[in-house]
Amino acid sequence: xxxxxxxxxxxxxxxxxxxxxxxxxxxxxxxxxxxxxxxxxxxxxxxxxxxxxxxxxxxxxxxxxxxxxxxxxxxxxxxxxxxxxxxxxxxxxxxxxxxxxxxxxxxxxxxxxxxxxxxxxxxxxxxxxxxxxxxxxxxxxxxxxxxxxxxxxxxxxxxxxxxxxxxxxxxxxxxxxxxxxxxxxxxxxxxxxxxxxxxxxxxxxxxxxxxxxxxxxxxxxxxxxxxxxxxxxxxxxxxxxxxxxxxxxxxxxxxxxxxxxxxxxxxxxxxxxxxxxxxxxxxxxxxxxxxxxxxxxxxxxxxxxxxxxxxxxxxxxxxxxxxxxxxxxxxxxxxxxxxxxxxxxxxxxxxxxxxxxxxxxxxxxxxxxxxxxxxxxxxxxxxxxxxxxxxxxxxxxxxxxxxxxxxxxxxxxx
Amino acid sequence: xxxxxxxxxxxxxxxxxxxxxxxxxxxxxxxxxxxxxxxxxxxxxxxxxxxxxxxxxxxxxxxxxxxxxxxxxxxxxxxxxxxxxxxxxxxxxxxxxxxxxxxxxxxxxxxxxxxxxxxxxxxxxxxxxxxxxxxxxxxxxxxxxxxxxxxxxxxxxxxxxxxxxxxxxxxxxxxxxxxxxxxxxxxxxxxxxxxxxxxxxxxxxxxxxxxxxxxxxxxxxxxxxxxxxxxxxxxxxxxxxxxxxxxxxxxxxxxxxxxxxxxxxxxxxxxxxxxxxxxxxxxxxxxxxxxxxxxxxxxxxxxxxxxxxxxxxxxxxxxxxxxxxxxxxxxxxxxxxxxxxxxxxxxxxxxxxxxxxxxxxxxxxxxxxxxxxxxxxxxxxxxxxxxxxxxxxxxxxxxxxxxxxxxxxxxxxxxxxxx
Numbered sequence: 115x116x117x118x119x120x121x122x123x124x125x126x127x128x129x130x131x132x133x134x135x136x137x138x139x140x141x142x143x144x145x146x147x148x149x150x151x152x153x154x155x156x157x158x159x160x161x162x163x164x165x166x167x168x169x170x171x172x173x174x175x176x177x178x179x180x181x182x183x184x185x186x187x188x189x190x191x192x193x194x195x196x197x198x199x200x201x202x203x204x205x206x207x208x209x210x211x212x213x214x215x216x217x218x219x220x221x222x223x224x225x226x227x228x229x230x231x232x233x234x235x236x237x238x239x240x241x242x243x244x245x246x247x248x249x250x251x252x253x254x255x256x257x258x259x260x261x262x263x264x265x266x267x268x269x270x271x272x273x274x275x276x277x278x279x280x281x282x283x284x285x286x287x288x289x290x291x292x293x294x295x296x297x298x299x300x301x302x303x304x305x306x307x308x309x310x311x312x313x314x315x316x317x318x319x320x321x322x323x324x325x326x327x328x329x330x331x332x333x334x335x336x337x338x339x340x341x342x343x344x345x346x347x348x349x350x351x352x353x354x355x356x357x358x359x360x361x362x363x364x365x366x367x368x369x370x371x372x373x374x375x376x377x378x379x380x381x382x383x384x385x386x387x388x389x390x391x392x393x394x395x396x397x398x399x400x401x402x403x404x405x406x407x408x409x410x411x412x413x414x415x416x417x418x419x420x421x422x423x424x425x426x427x428x429x430x431x432x433x434x435x436x437x438x439x440x441x442x443x444x445x446x447x448x449x450x451x452x453x454x455x456x457x458x459x460x461x462x463x464x465x466x467x468x469x470x471x472x473x474x475x476x477x478x479x480x481x482x483x484x485x486x487x488x489x490x491x492x493x494x495x496x497x498x499x500x501x502x503x504x505x506x507x508x509x510x511x512x513x514x515x516x517x518x519x520x521x522x523x524x525x526x527x528x
Numbered sequence: 529x530x531x532x533x534x535x536x537x538x539x540x541x542x543x544x545x546x547x548x549x550x551x552x553x554x555x556x557x558x559x560x561x562x563x564x565x566x567x568x569x570x571x572x573x574x575x576x577x578x579x580x581x582x583x584x585x586x587x588x589x590x591x592x593x594x595x596x597x598x599x600x601x602x603x604x605x606x607x608x609x610x611x612x613x614x615x616x617x618x619x620x621x622x623x624x625x626x627x628x629x630x631x632x633x634x635x636x637x638x639x640x641x642x643x644x645x646x647x648x649x650x651x652x653x654x655x656x657x658x659x660x661x662x663x664x665x666x667x668x669x670x671x672x673x674x675x676x677x678x679x680x681x682x683x684x685x686x687x688x689x690x691x692x693x694x695x696x697x698x699x700x701x702x703x704x705x706x707x708x709x710x711x712x713x714x715x716x717x718x719x720x721x722x723x724x725x726x727x728x729x730x731x732x733x734x735x736x737x738x739x740x741x742x743x744x745x746x747x748x749x750x751x752x753x754x755x756x757x758x759x760x761x762x763x764x765x766x767x768x769x770x771x772x773x774x775x776x777x778x779x780x781x782x783x784x785x786x787x788x789x790x791x792x793x794x795x796x797x798x799x800x801x802x803x804x805x806x807x808x809x810x811x812x813x814x815x816x817x818x819x820x821x822x823x824x825x826x827x828x829x830x831x832x833x834x835x836x837x838x839x840x841x842x843x844x845x846x847x848x849x850x851x852x853x854x855x856x857x858x859x860x861x862x863x864x865x866x867x868x869x870x871x872x873x874x875x876x877x878x879x880x881x882x883x884x885x886x887x888x889x890x891x892x893x894x895x896x897x898x899x900x901x902x903x904x905x906x907x908x909x910x911x912x913x914x915x916x917x918x919x920x921x922x923x924x925x926x927x928x929x930x931x932x933x934x935x936x937x938x939x940x941x942x943x944x945x946x947x
Contacts, residue, residue: 149676157761171680171857260761262752262854268579334753334853509680510856513761 146174153182157260157513160523162497166504166512173512176504178497183527191487196222196476197296197452199487203474204290206489207525209252210468212245212281214525215294217465221474222296224376225461228450233442234298235380240435241284241294243428244311247318248277249468250421250428253520257418258329260517261338266328273321276314283307297450308436315429322426330422331403339414340406343503343515347412353502354495357470358424359519361390362417369466377465384434389423391416396423414518421520424468453482460486469493469520489528493521552645556634564784565596570839571846578850606773611674614770618672623771623778626665630785633658637792638713640802640830651712652704655793656697659748662786663689666750666757666767669779673770681766684857685750685757691864692747698872699741702734702879703727703797712793716801723805728798731886733878738798740872742841745790747860749783752849756857791841792834799837802830 149166152158161182167175187206191199196218203218204211216238223230230238255270278288284303285293293300329335345355350363360367368388370381387397391411396402402423409415456478464473470492477486496519503515533544569584572595576583588594610619633655635645648654663685670682706727707715719725728738747754758766768779795801809826855863 147676149680155764170683258853262755262759262761263850263852264575265579265850268581272580328851329853332853334855334859337859338853338856508856508858510756510759510762510854 145169151512158516159256159521162516162521162523162526164500164512164516166509168509171508171510173504173507173509176501176512178500180494180497180523180526183523185528187528188487188489191484193483195452195482196454196456196484197450199484200292200295201290203489204292205524206491206528207249207467207469207472207493207522208289209522210245210249211289211291212241212294213249213465213467214472215292216242217463217467217472218474218476219294219296220377220380220465221461221463221476222456224374224463225456225459225476225478226296226450226454227457228297230298231442231444231447233302233439233444233446236435236439236442237299237303237446238294239380239384240311240432240439241281241299243431243435244277244280246428246468247425247432248274250425251277253421253468253517254325254329254418254425257517257520258335260513261335263328263335266325269321269324269328273318276318280307280311280314283310295449297454298447300449302446308440311432311436315432319429322422325422326403330419331406336406336409336415338510338514339418339518340409342414342507342511343518344410345412345417345499345503349499349502350412353499355470355499356492356495357466357468358389358417358420359470359496359499361388362420362518363412364391366390366392369464369471373466374463377463381431383438384431386427386431389420389427414514417518417520455480455482456484464490467492469522469525470496472525489525491525491528493519493523494526497521497526552635556645557631559639560631560634560785560788561781563788564781565600567784567788567842568596568599568780569593570843574843574846575850578847600777603773603777608773608775609770611770613674615672615674618668619770620775622665622669622672623775623782624665625668626662626782627778627785629658629661629665630782630789632661633789634785636712637789638716638796638801639834640827641713641717643827643831644713647711647713649709649711652700652710652715652793652797655712655789656693656700659786659789660689660693662782665779665782669771670767673767675770677763677765677769678767681757681759681763681769684759684763685767687857688750688754688756688860688864689748691861692744692868695740695864695868695872696744696748698869698876699737699744700793700797702737702876705876705880706730706734706883712796712801716796716803719800720803721807721810723800725803726798726800731879731882733875733882734798737872737875737879738794740868740875741794741798742844744864744868744872745794746845746848747864749786749790751783751787751845753852753855754860755849755854756860759854761854787842787845788838791845792838794841795834795837802827802834804829804833 147168149168151164151166153161153163155164158164163179163182165177165179166173185205187202190202194202200215200218203214207214222228251270251274255267255274258264258266258270281291281293282288284307285291285300287293345359345363347363347365350360350365355363356367366388368390369377370386371378371388389396396405396419399405402419405419406415456476458478458480460475460477462473462475464471466472471490472492473490475486475488475490476484477488479485500516500519504512507515533539533547534541537544539547569592573583573591584592584595586592587598610616636648636651636654638644638647638651666685666689667682670678670680670685673679703715704710707718709715709718719727723729727734729735750757756766757763758768763769768776771779809829
C-alpha cells in the first residue's frame with residue numbers, strides 16, 4: 115500500500131484495504147466480492163488469471179496471476195545450441211513468431227559479430243513487418259471481441275490468413291516458423307512470392323478503412339475505449355512499458371529507430387515515421403479518422419489507434435523491402451551451422467516486436483550451447499501496469515484494458 | 529371451437545374449454561418452438577454471411593437446415609449438470625420460468641384477424657406484463673447458480689430490464705392511444721388499408737417512437753448491443769454460465785421466442801399487424817371476416833404477412849448483434865434514462881397533441897381520404913365531453929369482466945359473435 119505502485123503485497127483476502135484514497139468512496143459500504151477472472155475466462159487472452167476485488171460492478175483492485183503457461187523455455191535454452199533454440203522463441207509470442215526469431219538471431223549475431231548478407235537483411239525486414247501486420251491484426255480483432263463485437267475478429271483473421279499463406283509458402287509453417295535463424299534465413303523465397311505479396315498488400319489497403327469504420331470510429335467503440343484505462347506518460351516509462359502501449363501514451367520511442375546499431379542497421383535506408391502523437395497529431399493523420407474528442411492520450415483508444423497506424427506503416431515498409439530485396443542480386447547466404455561455436459561473453463539486444471521491446475540475453479562460455487539464455491518479455495512489463503489502470507473501473511472495462519495492452523501469455527510465462 | 533364442442537358434441541363446458549385451451553396452447557407452443565429452431569438456424573446463416581463465411585452447409589442436405597435439430601439432439605443428450613452449492617429447486621425451475629413467460633405472452637398475440645390464442649381486451653398490457661416476467665427466470669438462475677459470474681449477469685439483467693420497461697411502456701401506449709383500445713386485434717384492425725394507415729406513418733412522433741420502441745425492445749430481450757446479462761467477454765456466459773443441456777436450451781428458446789414476440793408486437797402496434805402494405809384482399813372484394821375458404825385464405829395470407837414482418841424485425845436484431853460492440857452497464861442505463869425515456873415521453877405528448885389537432889394523421893393532411901379514422905374518432909370522443917372520453921380511449925368494457933371470462937370469439941361457421 116505504501117509503494118508508489120500501490121500493488122498489494124499480501125493476499126487480497128487478508129488485506130482488505132479500503133482506506134486507499136484512490137479507491138472511490140461510497141456513501142453505502144457494501145460487501146466486497148473477490149472474483150476470479152480466468153485462467154479459463156474467454157477474454158483474458160490465454161491463461162491469465164486476474165483476481166478482481168469488486169463492489170457491485172466497480173472493480174477496486176485487480177491482481178494478475180501468471181505462470182499458467184510456463185514451459186521452462188529459458189532453461190531449455192541452456193541445453194540446446196543457439197540455432198536449436200529458435201523454435202522455442204517461436205512459441206513465446208506465437209502470434210508474431212517471425213519477430214521473435216529475429217530477436218534471438220540478432221542477439222546471437224551480436225555476440226558473434228556476424229553480419230548477414232544484404233539480401234537476407236531486406237528479406238528479414240520484409241518478413242518481420244509482415245509478422246507485425248499479422249500480430250496487430252490479431253490484436254485488433256481480439257480487441258473487438260473483448261468489447262463484444264464478433265465480426266471484426268473474423269475480418270481481421272481473414273486477412274491474417276493470407277499473410278499466413280504467404281509465410282507457409284516461404285517456410286512451410288503457418289504459426290511457428292523458425293524461418294529467420296542465426297546467420298540468415300533457412301531458405302530463400304520461392305519464385306512468384308513477391309508478386310503474391312504485392313497482390314495481398316493492394317487488396318489489404320482498402321480493408322483497413324473497413325476496420326476504421328467498424329471499430330475506430332464506431333460510436334459504441336469510442337464510448338467503450340476513449341478515456342478508459344488512461345496510462346500517463348510517466349507511469350508508462352516507470353513500469354517499463356513498451357511498444358504500442360508506450361507510444362499510445364505519447365512517448366516517442368521505437369527500437370527500429372532508437373535501438374542498437376545492429377538492429378537499426380537492418381532498417382538503414384528505410385523511410386518510416388514512428389506512430390506516436392506529437393503536438394496533437396499522429397504522422398500523416400489526415401488519411402485516418404480524427405481522434406475522438408473524449409479520447410485522452412494514453413487511453414485504450416490511443417493504444418488501439420497506434421496499432422492501426424503501425425499496420426499501415428508496416429505495409430509501407432514491406433513495399434520498400436520488396437523493392438530493395440528484388441534489387442539485390444547477391445545470394446542469400448547460408449545460415450550458421452547448428453553447432454557453430456559462440457565466442458565467450460554475453461550480449462543483450464532489444465528489438466521492436468509487435469507487442470513491445472523484446473529483449474534477448476545470451477551468455478556464452480565459448481561453446482555452441484549458451485550458458486544462459488534469457489528473454490525479457492515486453493508483455494510482462496505491459497501487463498504489470500494493469501492493476502494501476504484498472505483501479506476503480508467497471509468490470510466491463512477490465513477486458514477492454516487487458517485487450518488494449520495486447521498481451522500474449524506465451525511470452526509472459528515463457 | 530369451444531362452442532362447437534358444447535353445442536354439437538354436448539360436452540360439458542369445463543371440458544370443452546379445457547380441450548380448446550390445450551389445442552391452442554399446443555399450436556402456439558409449436559409456433560414458438562419451430563420458430564426458435566428456424567431463427568437459430570437463420571442466425572447461424574445470417575451471422576455467417578455477415579462474417580464472410582458459409583455457416584452450416586451439410587447438416588440435412590442443402591443450407592444446413594437441420595442444424596438446429598442436430599443442436600437440439602446434442603443438447604438433449606448432454607449431461608444435466610448442477611454446480612455444487614446451487615439452490616436445487618430454484619436452479620431447476622429458472623429456465624421454465626423464463627420459457628413460460630415468453631410462451632405465455634404469445635397467447636394474446638394475434639397472428640391474423642381471428643388467429644389468436646385468446647383475444648384479450650387488455651392484450652397490450654398483458655403481453656408487456658407477461659414478457660416482463662421473463663426477468664425472474666434470469667434472476668433466479670443467477671441467484672441459484674452459486675457462481676459469481678451468474679450473479680453479475682442476474683443483477684445486470686434486473687437493472688436493465690426493469691429500467692427499459694419504462695420507455696417501452698410509454699412507446700406501447702402511443703398506438704393504444706391512437707387506436708383507442710388495448711386490444712391487439714383492434715389495434716391491428718384500425719391500421720387496415722394502405723400502408724399509409726400504419727401507425728408508423730401516422731405522424732412524425734409515431735415514426736420516432738417506433739425506433740425508440742425497437743431499441744427498448746432489443747434491450748428488454750437482452751440482445752446485443754444490450755446483451756449485458758450474458759456478456760461473453762466479461763461474464764463468461766452471464767446468468768446461464770452454469771447451465772447445460774436441455775435447461776440451457778430452454779433459456780435459448782425463451783430468448784428467441786421473446787425476440788420474435790417483441791418484433792411481432794412492433795408489427796401489430798406500428799406496422800399494421802397482419803395487414804399488408806397494399807390491401808389486396810379488399811381490392812379483390814374479399815373479406816377476412818367471412819367463414820368461407822376465401823376468408824380463411826385471406827387470414828392465412830395475413831398470418832404470413834405478420835410472420836414476415838416479425839421475421840424482418842428479428843433479422844434486423846441479428847444484423848445489429850453481429851455488427852456493434854457491446855455497451856457498458858452505465859452506458860446502457862444512460863441510454864435508457866437519459867435518452868429513451870425522455871424521447872418517449874416527448875413523443876408520447878407530441879403524438880397525443882397531434883391526434884387531437886390533426887386526427888387524420890400525416891397523409892390525411894395531404895388530402896388523401898384513404899387514411900384511417902381512429903384518431904378522428906378519438907377526437908370526437910373527447911369532444912363529446914368527459915363522459916365520452918374514457919369510453920373511447922380505453923375499451924368501454926370493464927377490464928376485469930373480459931379478462932376473467934373467456935368469451936367465444938366466433939361461432940363455428942366463422943361469423944364473429946358480437947361482443
